[in-house]
Amino acid sequence: MSSKLVELIDKLCPDGVEYKEFGKLAKILRGASPRPISKFITLDKEGVNWIKIGDINTGDKYVTCSKNKITEEGAKKSRFVKKGDFILSNSMSFGRPYILAIDGCIHDGWLSISEFEKYFISDFLYYLLSSNKIQKVMAQKASSGGTVQNLNADIVKNIELPLPPLAVQEEIVRILDTFTELTTELTTELTTELTARKQQYEYYRDSLLINNKLSERVLLNNVIKKGCSGGTPRKGEEKFYLNGTIPWLRTQDVKFNEIFEVKSFITEEAVKKTSAKWIPSNCVIVAISGATAGRCAINKIPTTTNQHCYNMEIDETKALYKYVYYCVCSQYEELLSRKQGARGDLNSTLITGIEIPLPSLKEQQRIVDILDRFDTLTNDIKTGLPAEIEARKQQYEYYRDKLLTFKKLERENIN
Incomplete structure (x- = not known):
């Protein structure tokens, strides 16, 4: 102040x-x-x-x-x-x-x-x-x-x-205008840096995965231990949802991310009587329906999924799940080109039929380590550039709200 x-x-x-x-x-x-x-x-x-x-x-x-x-x-x-x-x-x-x-x-x-x-x-x-x-x-x-x-x-x-008096308002506006300008300038610089890092990330990802001419290429299906679609219990059946405790992942949660928690749950009854089944953690999940088709994620917790998710448990003797995840992410445009039908859907054959490079497990780990660092820098809201941008926003809002908080004049003191 x-x-x-x-x-x-x-x-x-x-x-x-x-x-x-x-x-x-x-x-x-x-x-x-x-x-x-x-x-x-x-x-x-x-x-x-x-x-x-x-x-x-x-x-x-x-x-x-x-x-x-x-x-x-x-x-x-x-x-x-x-x-x-x-x-x-x-x-x-x-x-x-x-x-x-x-x-x-x-x-x-x-x-x-x-x-x-x-x-x-x-x-x-x-x-x-x-x-x-x-x-x-x-x-x-x-x-x-x-x-x-x-x-x-x-x-x-x-x-x-x-x-507050108009003179007080004028001074607060002057302070906030200056602070807004500085915050906007810094945020613009950080956003520009973030854009450059994302472009750099995409370049290295494509060089390591799409344009990799040194490694054997195999069908994605060759590194999958087990694949399955999820299921959506009937919405009108209260017994499938009421007081449910079993995580149920929906396609809107699948957005090129690692999923540590979900917001929807189903019951034991739903798992017993519908096609919604448990999948282990660290599956590579691809959305297969409509506007979300082609987006992928990794579930970091055991969960069930809706019918618009195709879930792939990776054979760890052949490939690292995180490596496969990055491979699938890198082929998003290819998956989009394979969509079929009026809604633009994918299926297990279209997904598992894409080719991926398959170097040694040691080389896969090296690639994952490189891409993880870029991913943290460009996407992590806790430690990367997005976190820095969010911190500047919160700092601005904190000082703005502090300047706009006034002690309330007691009624007996009002003329």
């Missing part, structure tokens, strides 16, 4: 700051959609900007353009917002604030926030609404019994916000 900010707080609000419901400090309204919207979309350059969720990229602060426009007639049936107003998404990934850099209209998936200038500097309000504390409050208030509801205008109106 800067000395100037400390001086301002000591001078202007030594006993704390007043908190008020947001609805008393700003005008908060729900958007509106003219229906059917297709009737009001226009190609006329003089049309009114029609601002949609898809017009905004993750991480944006400002809304600078809209892909569509609506007619003046449509605008009369919608909610008009002007440059400088805020909008919040009120469903799905709700609560993220954006500042309008254009005029336009918003549909009923947005809330508009305006007429706050008497109480808040725009950038201060942006930082405040983006803070973890306020985001958490919005998420909690928009949930009922664990079910996510819409973030309606009344919820946002009733959120209590601190109201």
Whole structure:
């Protein structure tokens, strides 16, 4: 905290700051959609900007353009917002604030926030609404019994916000702007480094595995001790899922990773009466259905899987499971080219029919050690570059939230 900010707080609000419901400090309204919207979309350059969720990229602060426009007639049936107003998404990934850099209209998936200038500097309000504390409050208030509801205008109106003097807000914005710039610069450098390391990793992986001309090449099937698909117990059968304790791995968990835990479980009854069977740890698992087909993983715990996973137990006398995993990962594009049917599925024959180089076990271990180091650097969220990027993000959020936390002024001290 800067000395100037400390001086301002000591001078202007030594006993704390007043908190008020947001609805008393700003005008908060729900958007509106003219229906059917297709009737009001226009190609006329003089049309009114029609601002949609898809017009905004993750991480944006400002809304600078809209892909569509609506007619003046449509605008009369919608909610008009002007440059400088805020909008919040009120469903799905709700609560993220954006500042309008254009005029336009918003549909009923947005809330508009305006007429706050008497109480808040725009950038201060942006930082405040983006803070973890306020985001958490919005998420909690928009949930009922664990079910996510819409973030309606009344919820946002009733959120209590601190109201520090404008001079304090200005200094906080100055500090956070500087910190944001430094954090963005460092994160960009780390991200650039991460991209370079990933390219280097792919080069070495392809050199060692795809372009390896020195080792004998064999069909993947030759190094598999046992292969099987999983099974999905009928969803309507409560006895297969209720209070289940047996790990059940789904295809969405298979994403070029080592899996140490799963979020879904089935019962002993499901294992006895369905095709969902246990597989040992350290199998190479390939997703075989639809959009996930071709992705692979290693289960680090014994588990069962759904029917869209093909599970391969590797013959350790011929190949290391981690080596085979890297080989399968390196042939992702080849697996994609083999997909069949309307959904783009794979099967055991298509997977086990790919060729892999098969050097000695000692050479396999050397290759695994090299690729493990690159994998840690580029993917490990605990020790690699992703961890460093995440640490910078958390550091920024910590100091931002600390600067935006104020002692609440007791009622008897409010004039």
